[in-house]
Amino acid sequence: MAPIRIALIGLSQSAKTSWAASGHLPYLLSERGKARYKIIALLNSSEGAAKKAIEAFGLPSDVKAYGTADDLAKDADVDLVVCTTRVDVHFSTIKPSVAAGKNVFVEWPLAENATRAGELAELARKTGSKTMVGLQGRASPVIVKLKQLIQDGAIGKVVSADVTAYTPGGGGSSMSEGLAYFLKKEVGGNPVTIAYAHTIDYIHAVLGEFESFTSHCQIQRPEQTIINKETDQTRSTISDVPDLVSTHGTLKASEWVKEGASLIVNFRTGPPFPGTMPFVWVITGDKGRIRVSCERGPYIQSAAAAFPIPIEAEDIASGEVRQVAWAWEDWQEPLQASGRCIGALYDLYYEGRFAEFGVADFDAAVERHQQIDSILY
Incomplete structure (x- = not known):
């Protein structure tokens, strides 16, 4: 099976905290990760910011740099869009890709609240997007x-x-x-x-x-x-x-x-x-x-x-x-701690086992959002 082609949203060399760098890259840049996935695009706040991140993290020079979510959603080469931004921009950055029917992996929380998470889940059902949420x-x-x-x-x-x-x-x-x-x-x-x-x-x-x-x-x-x-x-x-x-x-x-x-x-x-x-x-x-x-x-x-x-x-x-x-699995041991369970999610997705394993999709995330909203509001 050919590597799954990924677009990462939120890998920034200037961010105060970067879950993309600490949680996702350890697996994606490991030998196991590179055999199963290939990063082909980044989406940041601007095309220039994306290019800086490509250089800062030593990614191949042919990785595409995007500055808008709409442009990324039009890229037919992308198999899986991974969103790791701050939660209040999850909705706007991932919605165009869901609307385009792309498969998406969004970090938890899925959105700011249950209402917005529900909108994304409903859209994914309509377009047939296969979804995964980082409740790792x-x-x-x-x-x-x-x-x-x-x-x-x-x-x-x-x-x-x-x-x-x-x-x-x-x-x-x-x-x-x-x-x-x-x-x-x-x-x-x-x-x-x-x-x-x-x-x-x-x-x-x-x-x-x-x-x-x-x-x-x-x-x-x-x-x-x-x-x-x-x-x-x-x-x-x-x-x-x-x-x-x-x-x-x-x-x-x-x-x-x-x-x-x-x-x-x-x-x-x-x-x-x-x-x-x-x-x-x-x-x-x-x-x-x-x-x-x-x-x-x-x-x-x-x-x-x-x-x-x-x-x-x-x-x-x-x-x-x-x-x-x-x-831990042998391949998880060398990874930094924050990337081990994220790596397990990527593995389950690649092997087509994330549903049978109980990995959260958008619908499951909405259920959890509803629970959390009932506590906070």
């Missing part, structure tokens, strides 16, 4: 192993689960200028729509969705100072994004989950009390329990992947606790 936690080997344990009946039927999650950074009263948009709900990219949403998504991938839930939010530090690290200038702003979310719900009953099983998730931006593990997830079954923990917080789909993430299983009858082994 579903492809984490930790999550794959947990699903296997639950479905194999390792702890019997699930009766409850509880999660406590803190983020290693943030939680203070200041923010860098480059990330100031995290404090504005309307932008759509913030700790709740990103960190919390990724976490609740991979939890649901293991346990199934809520039948019903309620949530409580708090903005503990609304007054924020924005710091421009280049000029040392500061300004004040008010955040309207919660930095604490507590969700309580009842899971849908299934072959592996008992009727009435509870899921409780407590998420807070910022580190925990010293000496406290920032991420602990306990799944209780009628025959045993599973505990997953990580010293780098809930980001098991990205940065925390570089740290130990032990899975422990307890048998209630015997009281025995055992370590459950899991492992």
